[in-house]
Amino acid sequence: MEIQFLNDEKLTNQILGETRFIGRKTASTYEDGKVVEEVGSITFDIGAPSYKAGKKEGGTIEIKVMTDQLPNIKPYGRVRFENLVYDPYATTASTGDGGFRGVIVDRFRADAILPYSDADKKADENGEVNKEPVKINDTKNEGSKK
Numbered sequence: 578m579e580i581q582f583l584n585d586e587k588l589t590n591q592i593l594g595e596t597r598f599i600g601r602k603t604a605s606t607y608e609d610g611k612v613v614e615e616v617g618s619i620t621f622d623i624g625a626p627s628y629k630a631g632k633k634e635g636g637t638i639e640i641k642v643m644t645d646q647l648p649n650i651k652p653y654g655r656v657r658f659e660n661l662v663y664d665p666y667a668t669t670a671s672t673g674d675g676g677f678r679g680v681i682v683d684r685f686r687a688d689a690i691l692p693y694s695d696a697d698k699k700a701d702e703n704g705e706v707n708k709e710p711v712k713i714n715d716t717k718n719e720g721s722k723k
Contacts (some may be wrong), residue, residue: 580663589661589692596628596657598650598690598697601636616645623656630683640685648690653711656695659689 589596599622606617618640621644626635640661650656664684667679692698 584655586670590627592628593623593625593638593680594635595624595655597624598622598654598656599650600652601648602701603647605658609635614645616647618643620658621648636642638683638685640690641686642687642690644689649699650690650692651697651699651707651711653718654699655693656690656697657693658687659691661685661687 579707601622602615602620604618605612606614620639621640621642623640624636625638625686628635628638640658662685664686665681666684668680668682672678694699696707696709696712698707
């Protein structure tokens with residue numbers, strides 16, 4: 578089962594809430610046991626306060642992007658997605674008493690994760706560091722204005 582949000586910002590905001598960059602983990606690309614690219618993909622940790630999975634509400638989700646470009650997003654900066662896809666899969670987990678149960682594991686991927694606005698970038702096109710503080714609760718995503 579694969580659900581593609583089709584770049585529908587309203588639907589994405591409804592399901593995930595105001596999304597923010599929390600962190601990232603890079604993975605290298607290997608061929609014949611040797612590193613070919615230092616960065617072959619990035620798994621982003623994204624804050625998603627409205628996301629619900631089972632009994633868990635809010636928190637973070639991981640989104641994998643196949644890219645060799647490190648993100649230009651401030652910590653806790655707002656983000657937007659290109660071709661965000663929800664692609665869950667089933668597996669089994671031990672119950673602790675020798676039994677097993679089925680589990681649905683959430684999996685997200687996207688073509689890109691980008692700063693929501695220029696204010697959410699770490700640096701501009703010339704490499705100048707963006708010293709503007711990250712805005713909290715002042716976004717179109719939530720419909721609130723200060």
